[in-house]
Structure formats: structure tokens, C-alpha cells
Amino acid sequence: MQICVIPGDGIGPEVMAVATAALRALAPDLTLTEAEAGWGVFQRTGVALPAETLAAAREATAILFGAVASPSHPVPGYRSPIVELRRTLDLYANIRPTIGPGVDLVVVRENTEDLYSGRERLEDDGNTAIAERVITRTASARIVRAACELARTRQAAGHPGKVTIVHKANVLRVSDGLFRTVALEVAADFPELTFEERLVDVAAMQLAAQPQRFDVIVTTNLFGDILSDIACIHGGGLGVAASSNLGHGRALFEPVHGAAPDIAGRGIANPTAALNCVVMLLEWIGRPHAAERLRRAMDAVAAAGIRTPDAGGDATTREVADAILEQLTTHA
Ligand SMILES: NC(=O)C1=CN([C@@H]2O[C@H](COP(=O)(O)OP(=O)(O)OC[C@H]3O[C@@H](n4cnc5c(N)ncnc54)[C@H](O)[C@@H]3O)[C@@H](O)[C@H]2O)C=CC1
């Protein structure tokens, strides 16, 4: 089985080095191939997502993605490679779980459209910027269905079976109006679940203040991007949060965090989010025992106080990685 590893920029390669070492230790039979994407390769070659990378991603059963450092200003020819990968491979369901004290929730984020469709332009001699927000019935229905199926699976494991549909249909009456209508239609197919609606602003407030109210949240792309960063506060922060991007028998696993230019190159990035991606990947390829071994190793190392600064410790990425790898070799 082939796994495509895309380290990317900034701390991406730092945390992916730890993730691949753990994956090699836990599943030595897997074939890991490495591919480039991001700002670094764009600066060298003028292409942010090279054709070879896309081909390697297509060939692989699963993809591990680090992070890329996309600029915050328009650069001709540059498009975010992660947004491109999600769309091109039709990885339509972005699953972002948070587990913390009293909190166990999942943000299910639509991953292929909304304001991430790349339809932006300048008009009026550059004085008016327009971004098109695309919401389709098909994409809305499949993401809500994915959220409901997840809520049902979680319900069987003792969770409340509650889906919160988050939108802003009171203002975005046409686009989020369609998302809401379709969501309520799909909800009717899941009588065993309970549903509630929240406008995104109040959802953000409640997610910050009362995260234990939520089980599964389903929403559009940009809202999901923002809400999942809020949610991850309750699970140890960006250094910990991992996500899966699922679609059509293929999956891409990535930390929720970005390239973290403020700490890149200092050797203090928290590899936990990347390692949680490995846990998710192992579970997804049907190796729960290996996933559990990694989870236990990470818990033991954190409990021993070997943590990076963002998690309240003073260890380096390398020290955390070495301690986890040692746990893996001593506890089969
Ligand atoms: N999926 C991706 O590839 C993503 C890429 N980005 C890109 O990353 C760049 C930086 O974006 P930011 O807004 O700064 O978000 P960021 O997630 O890279 O960093 C936000 C803050 O969290 C900290 N942080 C993040 N991950 C950490 C880790 N593993 N260990 C310790 N501290 C960590 C950073 O040091 C920073 O203070 C931008 O170019 C952005 O476009 C941002 C989010 C996702």
C-alpha cells in the first residue's frame, strides 16, 4: 500500500519527519513516497502543486500533508495546493475532531466549494474586489449525509447523536438558504438523530464558551475552517488538532495548523497534530492496533512531561519524537 507524504513549507517538514518515522516504525510494510507542494517549490519552479505531486497523490491510497505557507497577497499563478488537492481529488468531507476535558465533538466541514472556489476578481479599475460564493445542492447533501452517518456511528458508541447545522441563512439567504434547505431534507432521512440549527456567529460563541453542548457540527467550507480552529482550543490547541479529508476511497490527513513561520526552523514545533494524523491514517487503513500503540506512546510521553513549549513544556520536537519512538520500540 502506497502512502504519499507531502511535507510542504515551514514546520510542515519538521512535523512530517516525526510522522513518517512513527509510521515506518508502526507499519514497515507501507511504501512511503515523498512529494513537493507549496510556496517553496513555487518559488523555485513557478508551480505550487507540481503534476508529479498530483500523480503521486492519485496513485496513493492515503496522503499525509504537512502544511504550506501560502502568501496573503495575490501572486499570479499561485493557488493554495491544499485547497487544490481537496478539490481535484474530490476529498469532500473535512473531518475535524476535538477531544478534551468534558468535550468530544467533530466539525464536519464541506471541502470543495463556498468562498474557496477561487472565483475572485477585481473590477472598477481594481477598486472593487468580488469573490463568488458557490453552494450546490450536491455538495451540501453529501456533506450533511456524511455528518449524519458519523453522528450515527458515534451514537452507537454512546454519543448523543446530535447534529448542529451551522449557517448564516438569515443574511446569505440564497447561498446558505440552499445549504440549510438541503440539510433539513437530508436530516429527515435520519429520524434516530436530533438536529438543531445555529447561526454561525452564535455557534462560534457557544463553541468557545460551552463546547460540551456539541456533538457533530456540519457547515460550509469557510465557516468550518474558522469553527474548527475555535474548537481545537478545547483539545490542546493547534499543536494537537488533526483532520481527515475524505472522499471516494481516498483520504488525506493533515494537521489543522499551518506552516507557523513564527517558529519554523527553531525545532520546537509540536509534532502531536501530525502524529494524530498518523493515528487517523492507521485507523482508516484498518490498523487499529497500530493506531492504539501510537496513541498510548504519545499519552505516555505527554504524561511524563515531555512536551513542546505550546503544550506547556520545554522539550524540542526532536526530544518529543525520540521519546515517542523509544516507547514504540519498547512497547510492541
Ligand atoms: N493546511 C495548511 O497548509 C494551512 C496553511 N496555512 C498557512 O500557514 C501560514 C501561517 O499561518 P498562520 O495563520 O500563522 O497559522 P498557523 O497555524 O501556521 O500558526 C498559528 C499559530 O499557532 C502556532 N502553531 C501552529 N502549529 C503549531 C505546532 N505544531 N506547534 C506549535 N505551535 C504551532 C504558530 O506558531 C502560530 O503562533 C500561512 O501562510 C497560511 O496560509 C494556514 C493554515 C492551514
Ligand SMILES: O=C(O)CCCC(=O)C(=O)O
Ligand atoms: O494556506 C493555505 O494554502 C490554505 C490554508 C487554508 C486553511 O486554513 C484550510 O482550509 O484549512
